[in-house]
Amino acid sequence: MTVKTRFAPSPTGFLHVGGARTALYSWLYAKNQGGEFVLRIEDTDLERSTQEAVDAILEGMSWLGLDWDEGPYYQTKRFARYDEVVEQLLAAGKAYKCYASKALLDEVRAEQEANKENPRYDANHPKIKAVNDAAKDGDAFVVRFRNPKEGSVVFADQIRGRIEIRNDQLDDLIIRRTDGSPTYNFCVVVDDWDMGITHVVRGEDHINNTARQINIYEALGATVPTFAHCAMILGDDGAKLSKRHGAVSVMQYRDDGYLPEALNNYLVRLGWSHGDQEIFSRDEMIEHFSLNAISKSASAFNTDKLLWLNHHYIKTSDPEYVAGHLQWHLDHQGINPENGPAVTEVIQLLADRVQTLVELAQQARYFYEDFDAFDEAAAKKHLRPVAKEPLVLALEKITALETWTTENLHQVITDVCETLELGMGKVGMPLRVAVTGGGQSPSVDATMQLIGKARVMKRIQMAIEFIEQREANAG
Template sequence: MTVKTRFAPSPTGYLHVGGARTALYSWLYAKNQGGEFVLRIEDTDLERSTQEAVDAILEGMAWMGLEWDEGPYYQTKRFDRYNEVVDQLLAEDKAYKCYASKELLDEIRGEQEANKETPRYDANHPKIKAVNEAAKDGDPCVIRFRNPKEGTVVFDDQIRGRIEISNEQLDDLIIRRTDGSPTYNFCVVVDDWDMGITHVVRGEDHINNTVRQINIYEALGAPIPTFAHCAMILGDDGAKLSKRHGAVSVMQYRDEGYLPNALNNYLVRLGWSHGDQEIFSREEMINLFSLDAISKSASAFNTDKLLWLNNHYIKTSDPEYVAEHLQWHLDEQGINKDNGPAITEVIKLVGERCNTLVELAQQSRYFYEDFDAFDPAAAKKHLRGVAKGPLDLALSKVEALSDWTTENLHNVIKEVCEELEIGMGKIGMPLRVAVTGGGQSPSVDAVMQLVGKERVIARIKMALEFIAEREANAQ
């Protein structure tokens, strides 16, 4: 048997963190088993589904690197197939027409609640029977599935173990609305059957749907997939994850400067583990993943841990991979990487200091753009009269350099210290402010090497002019 999983989001909003984790788990299990992964867009909610949400889902999946083997399939393009199966169930008396209006059903529900009964649809209720018996062909009606009245629905969940629900607790759910459109629980079953889905990974909020769907699989004589229902993801305060906890949409994490590999690594550990290991390459995730290692307990989302992971991936990933995802942020911040050193070299130098790609882009700017002002606090502290002599001497030495290497620039700084008998800080910090515009950067000799000779000379001269103007204003 070829394992076949699916991710089946409803396009009523963006791809959120819980959905992204479900997609990741489904994708990993398929890859671990040498199987196939299907993407299906469940857009039967015609009022709430939007093309914008479809695009956001596809964009989020692509950004995470979760390639699908089949799809995307759209349920709205399969209505003829669903109606064919509905008609089959009607012909086999496994479904029936119900003419009861919403108002009548609300009235009956109110009576049940007043009598402290569990509100549920009952085809044998006198008022419903009367309406159905009086109806004529062509009157508006829904089609309901004839759910078994006795016995239980039992399945062995790969995460939660044995789950058993009495059929007495289930009513005859609607499988086609009065407008002719099929409903979610029915379409899912037909799709899984037609697409040969063997394993369904989804949130625990679907357990109630699963027991209803199993009865439909059985009525159709369709194979029942293996189910795995994942626990919820909570915020770090223990409440259900929501917008107030920060980013919820996957693409928000892109916008905030996270690498896909970092988010995937973080999401896989939100409920799944392999010993005490925290860092997983994509290959390790595929090779080690299993459904029975997913926890039944809810997981808490911790942004600090995600930031730590992101910093790790920025520091340790192939610079070409980081550069690929940094480009979006360079474009957002209007930085042209063609106007300076190779971006991969900047990433190697600056990346270790950055938790996000937003920071990395910001700290890359001075390699590609000149500036017309220094950071006021850094300039006030380090571009003073006492720095004029060291900067003058450094300028003459860098102008004379024919071989522009980090080692030679390091020697320039060292020679300035020796000739003027000053500590490294007396030239290092003024040089840093002069060359970068601020007081924070990696090793200044390495920064100067990447910034380039022409820019370094021009910026030191600008710093000397700043000092001269400062001294003139002080008189």
């Protein structure tokens, strides 16, 4: 048997963290088993489904690198198939037409609640039965699945173990609405049957749906897939993860400066483990992943942990690869990397100092753009009259440099310190503020080397003039 998994989001919103983790688990299990992964868009909710959401889901999956072997399939393009199966169930007496109006069903439900009964659809209720018996051609109706009344649905969940739900807790669910459109629980069964899905990985909120769906599988004589229901993801505060935790869309993490490897690595550990290992390459995830190693307990989202992982991947990934993802942020911040050093060199210099690509782009700006003002606090502290002499001497020595290397620039700073009998900070800090505009940067010699000789000379001269103006204003 070839293992076949699927991810089947509804395009009523963006691809969020919970959905991304489900997709990742499904994808990893298929890869681990040498199987196939299917992407299906469950867009039968015509009022709420949007093309924007479809595009966001596809973009999120592509950004995460979760490629699919089949699809994307769209349920709205399979209505003829659903109709065919509904008619088969009607012909076999496993489904029936129900003519009861919503108003009548609400009335029956209110009676059940008043009698302290479990409110549910009951085809044998006198009022419902009377309406159905009196129906004539042309009356509006829904089609309901004839759910078994006796026994239980029992299945072996790969995460949660044995699950049993009594049939008398399940009612005759609607499988086709009055407008002819099919419903979620029915479409899912037909799709998974037709597509040969062997394993279904999804959230624990679907457990009751699973019982209903298994009864439909059995009514159709279809093979029932193996199910694995993942626990929910909680926010940092222990509440269910929601928009207020910033979990709007997977692509928000791209916008916030995360690498897809960091998010994938974080999500795979958000409920699954392999010993004490924290960092996994994609190949390691595939090699070690198993459904029965997923925890039954809810997992709490920890933004600090995600930032730590992102920092790791920015530092350790191939700079060319990081540069590809950084480009979006450079564009977004209006930074043109053609006017300066190779982006890969800047990444290597700054990677240890940043947690996100947003920070990396921000800190890269002074390598590609000149500035017309210094950071006020840094200038007040370090571009004082006492800094003028070391800056003038440094500019003189830098101008005379024939070979522009980090080593030679380091020697310039050393020579200035020795000549003026100053500590390294008295020379290095004014130089840092002069060439970067602020008080934070990697080692000033390496920074100057990447900025380039012409820019460094121009910026030191600007700092000297700033000090002179400060002296004049003081006088």
